[in-house]
Amino acid sequence: MRSIVYQQLNGTAAATILGRVKALYPRRRFPKPEDFLATPDEKLRAAGLSRAKTAAIKDLSSKTLAGVVPSARAIVQMSNEEILERLTTVRGVGPWTVEMLLIFTLGRPDVLPATDYGVRKGFALTYGLKELPKPKELLAFGEKWKPHRTTAAWYFWRALE
Numbered sequence: 001m002r003s004i005v006y007q008q009l010n011g012t013a014a015a016t017i018l019g020r021v022k023a024l025y026p027r028r029r030f031p032k033p034e035d036f037l038a039t040p041d042e043k044l045r046a047a048g049l050s051r052a053k054t055a056a057i058k059d060l061s062s063k064t065l066a067g068v069v070p071s072a073r074a075i076v077q078m079s080n081e082e083i084l085e086r087l088t089t090v091r092g093v094g095p096w097t098v099e100m101l102l103i104f105t106l107g108r109p110d111v112l113p114a115t116d117y118g119v120r121k122g123f124a125l126t127y128g129l130k131e132l133p134k135p136k137e138l139l140a141f142g143e144k145w146k147p148h149r150t151t152a153a154w155y156f157w158r159a160l161e
Contacts, residue, residue, distance in 0.1 A: 017048035033061035056092030112149035114138040122156025
């Protein structure tokens with residue numbers, strides 16, 4: 001849910017909106033799927049969510065209750081591919097969002113987010129390329145880094161600093 005809120009916003013704006021959404025549910029540390037589904041769209045929109053993000057959060061909530069979105073306990077037992085397959089069925093959640101979850105939340109060691117601009121730019125800088133690699137090219141090159149492709153991604157991000 002946090003990833004959906006933060007999409008295409010700067011961190012400060014997203015944090016403000018997330019804070020307003022959470023404030024709609026003062027008796028909870030974090031709202032439950034049932035809470036979101038019971039909340040009128042207008043109320044979520046008044047907190048700062050766009051129509052698309054409101055629809056995505058409600059879809060996430062529905063799919064969580066239906067068991068499509070795994071629990072925190074179940075997700076750690078799943079493969080990267082299973083997680084990607086299940087979570088990308090949620091409106092507003094694409095492969096990049098799942099890859100960031102795999103890296104930053106689940107700490108998976110072998111994820112190469114080949115569509116990420118920073119990874120592609122860092123790769124081009126590191127290897128002295130004039131153009132960014134296409135995602136397929138980066139994935140093919142990255143085969144040699146298995147099972148440590150997350151580390152490679154970190155180095156490419158750091159190369160830009």
